[in-house]
Amino acid sequence: MPDDAAPDLPLDALTRLVAPLGTLADATRLEGGLFATTYRVTLEDGTRVVVKTAPVATGRLLTHEHDLLRTEAEVYALGAEHPDLLLPRLLHQDFTREVVGGDVVVAAHLDGVPWKDAGFGPAGLDPRTARAHGDLAALIGRFAAVTGTTFGYPQSPALQADTWRGALTAMVEALLSDAQRWSVDVPADRIRTALDRHGAALDEVTEPRLVHSDLWPGNLFVDPVTGALTGVIDPERALWGDPLVDVVGADPMWDGPGLDLDDSFDLTSPSGAARLLLARMWLALVMTVEIAPRAYTGDWVAEYDSANRGNLLRALDELGV
Known part of the structure; x- marks a missing residue:
């Protein structure tokens, strides 16, 4: 801290x-x-x-x-x-x-147990984990069903736009400015190239959808007996945008099992895959840049920073830039 x-x-x-x-x-x-x-x-x-x-x-x-x-x-x-x-x-x-x-x-106040503290086992061995993953996939779909009028962060007009490409570009440019301010070395040219090269994929998102953006197990409450999802907290980082951002936010370290999402989530077409990778690029950039202003301390910081930077480079590599 x-x-x-x-x-x-x-x-x-x-x-x-x-x-x-x-x-x-x-x-x-x-x-x-x-x-x-x-x-x-x-x-x-x-x-x-x-x-x-x-x-x-x-x-x-x-x-x-x-x-x-x-x-x-x-x-x-x-x-x-x-x-x-x-x-x-x-x-x-x-x-x-x-x-x-x-x-x-x-x-x-929400009663119940945060998922991260529930002691569930691996998804393939613990039916409670499978239930929680299923409920989370359904929840992401329900968030995506809520529509807005403008893309971007609700509280920040400078980070809004009429298109998802415009909003995400503004969000990324703000992060790159933050990185420069805090002397955080990030591959800014490659990041800008990725946005430019895959802008047409971003343009396929034509309606702003509600995105929680931080659906990791610390923000999810579960029934410790059944694994059923019972509550969701901390939506302060919510935005209006591409629902695929919630898929990434549910797996911020890019190391979790995939969610069984319904057919409305296009993860396999070239454009869907590109949008998912751009969302991973954005989140990895957030998590890399925030370390400096947060002034994190402890033995865990170096490994955490390395993992985030690795995910950022992995996304850029898979985006072909």
Whole structure:
């Protein structure tokens, strides 16, 4: 974790943030997130809620990370209209930055177990894992069924466009600028060439679809007995774009088993394969560049960086650039 990791919120601030919902009885900071600061709060009537606050110091944010909790609130609101997305209810939001210096979202607490902590075995040996993978594939399809009007990040007009090619290009260029700012060496010329060479494939995405983009097992809750998917959290990085981005976000290290997606997901045609590789290129670029501003420390960082860079080069190689 970076040396300037967010400090604990004062109890009086948490009390004020949940006041529209009830009186705070207890609060516990939740660990594991690398972006926001999150608390599980118990109210006097026994109700549990989750309070999530954005970083106050914005100097270490990547371009696309500004105002992300506003996207989270927007997606949670969409979840109320689409309960099959399994998102918690949005209970309160505070974007005044008066109680704390960043945006705040308060959502319903999800009971259950995060998939990463459920102790499931390999997919071929544990039927719970097979069930979870099947439910995840179906969930990605349900996210893709929600349509929007503009491609790109909801909270960032500069990273939006009328076409998926335009939005993804803006998103990638922002990351390349971030890489330059933080002195992160990435193959920028090859990345730009890949976007240009395969732009026609991107143009086949003609309607903005809701993409969670971060459906890894840490953001998914499951029934530990059956493996059924029961909840989804942390949609702050959601965007409107190509549903294949969610296929990649569900397998960020490019090392997991493939999902059995329905026929609406074109993964095998030349254009579908190119779009999937461009999504892998984009995510590997995000994960490579963010290491510097996050100031990650620990023995794991070198291996993590090497894996992300390897995936970036692998995607570029398979894209033929």
